[in-house]
Amino acid sequence: MTTEVPSSSTERYRAVQDSEEFGRLRRTVRSFVFPMTVAFFLWYALYVLLSAYARGFMSAKIVGNINVALIFGLLQFVTTFLIAWYYSRYAAQKIDPLADKVHADLTAGDTATTTTAATDDKKSED
């Protein structure tokens, strides 16, 4: 972002959206959340499909009365917790600093163009 901020807020958002910094932020977000969504959805779908169509496999006992189906089910819990934890770490380390930077530049622009926070607040709700 340059220090020259266009006056109209629409123009400003366009400028930010086209900026290299924002492009990096978007890529950082999307390259994580889209593949991860596809991955956990397929992993969950696999589990449901196995429950529907691979009854023999799911019924195989591993230890005592604990069978593959139960382990698969518990693994869904484990992966959900792990993905949530991994995302929070990724977001804190990779996404937040970029988002904060763009946000700070935009806010600096707000003051530069004397657009006060109050009017921005009003305007945002159409």
Next chain:
Amino acid sequence: MEPHFLAAEVSTSTSRGLTITLFLVFVAVTLAITIWASRQTKTATDFYAGGRQFSGFQNGMAIGGDYMSAASFLGIAGLIALYGYDGFLYSIGFLVAWLVALLLVAEYLRNAGRYTMADVLAFRMRQRPVRTAASASTIVVSIFYLIAQMVGAGALVSLLLGIKPDTTFLGMDADTAKVATIILVGALMIIYVIVGGMKGTTYVQIVKAFMLMTGALLMTILVLAHYKFNLSQLLGDAAAQSGKGDAFLEPGLRYGVESASASATFYSKMDLLSLGIALVLGTAGLPHILTRFYTVPTSKIARKSVLWAIGIIGTFYLFTLALGFGAAALVGGANITAQDKAGNTAAPQLAQALGVDYLGGETGGAVLLAVIAAVAFATILAVVAGLTLASSSSVAHDFYANVMRRGEASERDEVRVARISALVIGAVAIALSIFAQSLNVAFLVALAFAVAASANLPAILYSLFWRRFNTSGALWSIYGGLTAAVVLVFFSPVVSGSATAMFPDSDWHFFPLSNPGIISIPIGFLCGWIGTVISKEDDSAKYAELEVRSLTGHGAH
């Protein structure tokens, strides 16, 4: 350990009196909080979003309190107790669903929206048609869910208080007690919402989540201690006592049932897939869940609250696993179905059995039964309050302020309309619930999730991530998904043409699945795409604003 008595038999006056006392204490405490909250509720932001001052942990607890309905607590424990492994499938879908909310929705909604789901959907669209559509689907989802919860409350009261068909309670027979419960639950939820707004409702949900987690943890520890923390032995005992043997621990007793007819087997398995998809994609489209993200100051805290919610909800569903298998093993399938065919009383019956064994005999059993019954009522109250708030917010903020008054309404007017709407929606829900009492309500929950996944989720995701998406696309996806889900359910075996249908004596069904998700969700996404590309409207400037704001939090409320 011998299987124990039926809850009704030992549901002595001690237990009943204690249940009512504990419930009254809960009501008194939550009403006190609600009145306190009303003093802190001055602006529209206070009423709709609780002042946006909740911490990540508080909101995480409140999300848990909003989400873990009686259907999850009593319903899933009961499903596991009767059908073993297949009940577990349900809880997995309900948990994994939170990843959609975490990765794709919560933070961006918090950044770009203000009070309702429609704030984000209508952000770059023509306000009036899109807000009308979003308001319609919000009300459909919330009312269906609300009726299911309230009818459930009515059905539970006679079981939890042990009112048998031929006996009376405070001069009421079982049917009158059901109606009285529905009215009581409805009246309380209206008071919480009108008086306490989002702040009051949030604290009710936090208190409930705490009670539910504590109760479930205590019972889980007792069940596991009974089996000396040997999970395999618990499972073995559950399978033996269920009367179904090893099949109890395997998929297929309830969903995807294999029968002699190849087509019946095929449809039963498709139904399982359909349910699985609707569970996972529905959560992030439920309006009462989405509005919870507005109660925290920033999107980072919204993220934290979802992380807490995942931890709390996940732990709770692990508890229900112990509760369900514990009930199968220690109460026994026959004793559970004798009390309630759907298994909804499995958790209270287990509480009683555990109390008898570990907390000092009959009295202990009565005490633990009373505690768990009171927790169940608290659970229902917190969920219905959340639903009423979300739907009345949408009526006031989307329909009244932005459609009828074209954004010219004052904050005072808006909040006044929200309170009136809560009263009206609450009254309608009470009336519908009384009429729907004898109907099979399971389909209402399935329908709520299917509509949320088919109508709301496509519109939210396209709005946030697709530059080209426009007014026409939003309307197509909301109305298309909504219509597809409702029509398919109407022509499904849950409404007509089967023994358990809403109208068992008529048959107009042609759609073979009881859950429409596998068809209606793709229709919702497809409609959104078609609606978008057939319209020339392309406001990429507004998308620039939405994208920048949703990703950075600039200009967030």
